[in-house]
Amino acid sequence: MATADPQLSELIEEEFLKCKICFELYKSPRILPCLHSYCEQCLEKLLEKGKGTIYCPECRTETRVQGSIRNIKTNFFINGLLDLFESKRNKEAVCSVCVSLKQSPEAVSSRCLDCADFLCRSCAEGHRCSKLTLSHTVVSLQDYTAGRYDEEARLRQEQHCHSHQDTLRFYCNTCSTPICRDCRMLEHFSHHILVMADAVKARKPQVEGLISSLDNNIKSIGQQEEAVDSMIGQLKESQSTIQDCVSKYVSVLVEQLYAQRDSICKELSDFVQQQEKSYLSIKQALHNHMDSAQSTKDFSRTVMEMGKDYEILQLEGMIQSHIKRLQDLNIPAAEGKMPHLVINKDLNKVMLDLGKLKAAAATERQGSSLATELALQCQRRFRGIETFHSLAASTFLDIRFKNLAFRDRDNVETMKKRMLTEMQEVHQPTSESPPPGSTSAPVPSSASAPMPRFASPVTPASTPSSAPATAKGGIWADFDIQVLSAQQHRSTGTDALIEMRRYLEEKLIPRDQDPLHWWQEHEQTFPSLSRLAAKYLGFIASSVPSEIIFSKAGELVS
Template sequence: MASQLSDKIQEHFLECKICFEVYRTPRTLVCLHSFCEPCLEKLLDKATGTVTCPDCRMVSDLKGSVSNAKASFFINSLLDLLHSKTAKETFCSVCLALGKNNVPASSRCLDCADFLCLACAEVHCLSKLTLDHRVVSLTDFSAGLHDEEARLKQEHRCQSHREPLRFFCDTCCSPICRDCRMLGHFSHEVQSLGQAALARRPHLEQLISSLDSNIESLTQKEQEVDSAIQQLEEDKEMIEDQLSGYVSEIIEQLFAQKSAISEQLSIFVEQQKQKCLSIKDDVHHLVSSAHNTKEFSTQVLQKGKDYEVLDLEGAIQGQIERLQKINIPEIERQTPILTISGGSESFCIKTEIFKLRFDSASNSLENSTTGDTNTSSEMKLSAETTIEKSPENPTVPQTVEHNEPTSFTPVPHQADGQNLPTYFSVIRSFDVSDAFYSNEENITGIALFPSRDIVIADNANNIIKRVIRTGKIRETISTDNRGWDDLEPFSTVICDNTIFFTSGSRLFKIPPSEDDDFIQVCNLRGSHDKYCIAAYEDEYIAVSEGIGCCLSLYTTEGNLVGRVSPSFYEGKFTFFTVNSREEFIVSDTKNRRVLIISREGNIMHICSDVNCPPFNPTSVCVDKFDNIYVLSGKRIILLSPLGSFEREILNHTCNAVFLHVILVKHKDRPRTPDTFFLVMTSVN
């Protein structure tokens, strides 16, 4: 253990951080960092006489000379111990003093710090002056077996008198020897080194202890800075998402206007062509009739007899007069001209549509650690203008199948007074699988923190993952060996900023400390192996009881506060959610319908016909306007807050996937659009 201590001392204290070698004439700066004197010479600023510590960047005023930096007795004594142990050849110190050269040493006196040969070691132990000295073998000393004892017996000597430093001058605040006390420090306040150290030790211990709070505060601040940096990255991703969404919407609107104008132009051109063709047909008949009249009349004049000419004169004259009197309609010349609002043919956007605003919030660091979505983001994106939609825009088909799973269908605006969404676009897709776990993941539950982190329950690997919206996994929580048998998380919610999940017929919550056991909140009614849960704000957690067609409501402490059970209803409640009016939107997978149930248990609406069969509802969610989004197979169906079918907004055609959908509801940011999170996993 002594050798290990010696190695540790060499590693941490006796290596210069500039040259990475053992100290050569070490000097200690005011920041307590030590470096070789030759290394500090290279860093000395000749103009100011200062040295900037390369470790902490603190400036030390050395009055123009590195020799003014403090020489540390502590480091020098450790260096003496190190050098005495690492010397390749060691000779007897007494023999050298007597003029005998190169006599190998076999022992070391820890009191005198002298190396001794065999003969001198025997005499050293018999002398009256050195009878009590501790003489050890050189082999044991070099092996580090006596490092602690050697350190205790080390003495520092006065550089002026070469006597041991045994006193401390309070007046000069410096250690002195016996000769110094009798000469230069005779009239000063002097006490022994032991007394001085004993008197000053409590103050030093108090100072060192006070650093704990400083270290804790600085560590916390460092964490806050890291959190702020991460928040900035998330804000950057969020604003880029918003930009992509807005630009996609503008592009879709432009293409919609292009389609409308193109259709209007085609109709106009077709109508004009028909008119022109009608006129052309009439003119063609008139030309043909005129040619026939002319040819017939010419034949009569050339070959007819006089009485035949006279007989046909009236008919020929009448036909020619009729042809000459026919009023040929004028061609209506209407030229289509494209006009661009606020621009010319060479169109350009003169107004800045997007602008960045940088909020100067003094408490941005604190906000970034609390997950407050209102003030944590310093960068805000504002859309100054939008492209207006033409009233003649053609309606976009309600159902479009896409080959890519992340393609959403633009939908027309409904002018019925409801706050129905007008546009859907992909923001980001990312993989949340973890190569560390051998089983193919099976996502069975998704929830959302107020800070926009996504919580995912992986039933196959018995883990719960917390993922930031950029796709980076912030935390992985294993549900194995946490005070219970291996728990298989199924459904999960966030209530009161705490993660709750179901495993079997029990409800658990995850404690703040990762070292604590999971807390069982309560046992759930029935004997189902899977229970879906949802949270109403921070008031209670609702649990679906399957074929019991009942929702039980529990506080975060596990107290039952009510049940929602429609009378005489038979079915199977699976996935469900709660809207802002405390109404429960429930998927009845047995009867293939969606129910809207009041807090009192009254069925307010049943939706089973969505105009695009088959309808097999599973996962459901609502937005801030209480619009309902239902997952049916590989499609997402939009229902109004009253439960009526509106449209199909996504149709995914890939095989062997299972979809989950949740919705980010920006309650405190009404201008920010709600955001879908669509999670796709392989079917086990």
């Protein structure tokens, strides 16, 4: 359930910047401890309704507010995106310089990304010529509103101190708040001060680690949710099975037994409704935990990747606190009772009492306990079957199955790496064909047995013409030497990788076809893999052991 990392262009969209309560663009956004943001006025209404407590409309997290709503932190991250969004869609913008000079403003044609000012044509030309603004980036209004400079404009955004109107460049580690130069010299003079970038560098890895750890929480919640769905399915299946069983017994009895049947079915229905309601309640709680964890991960990842330094530092404490709170939540377990019918087989007693509905553990469910036990035994017995090399290799090289037969993707990658290693070994010179000029002694056959091939190898006449084995002299001598040098330096790993990719792109053949026949036909296309296929898919067969065991010819004569 992981989601892709958001792009800045996706964040600067009207839907992302809308309050989930009023469905309007955020106005003075405030961020709750659960990392969900809402307009200040919207939160005031929730606070008034909750009598000092706010319940998040999205994740239902409870937040107690001391005093007014202004004690909840402002979301500077959303504010920064709002400023960029509003500046792009401002169709009534006027030249900032003309307004400051009290002149009649002309039509806006440009925007300075450094000053964040709209400029008319003449002011834009003057802006480019002034010594003070010579290095500023002035872009056309059309390109700016089209979003071509979103990234650059976002990088140039600055947050200013509310007290001194100076840029926030430092971070007070003592007070855990971004500060400006004047704040550093006045209120925070004796505190532990860090440069903003250094503070982010020190704190960001810890937050990143916490964000990554949410994957395990999300996976666990997903498994619990699947377990609840399975419980509900078993509950319904048990209901259907027991109803059929009750009907079967009742059908062979006299008329007075129908009252017993109706009584049991009603009791069963009430039990199922009660249990289903309990399971759905657990599922809803798990779903809320899942949404909260996913939302926290998405927002935190967005802040870490798109947030300015002061924004990250302003939110990192809340992010860490909320992630730890999510990890400490007690997730309800999907446990419950399954209905179990106890039939009274004594006919005399059945006439008076057909049976009673009994609640039993899910593992004791009638009709499925044997299947469940067999499934568990198979899971234990064959849990590591994909790591058995010979079986995994033969499956991977079987064109009827390839990598699709593996359940664990990690085992597929492991097998690909092993196959690539063996393919490179196939290219190594053997004792049967030593390289020209080699003076080393031949390797014994027991140390390196020749790789098996198929019975009908491609004849040399059908192979494509190769480069000359030696330089033949003449006007082509220099070129032949270059060809030989290039062939000697060609990486066998590259050839193996290309061959592997080509094989994985091949379509599967029907299961009733012979994979060895397919490899024999494609030996020229996959020279290395075909030899490995002959090794793993072809086994020497003998009937001698069978003869010894089953035929009279194998009996010992004393």
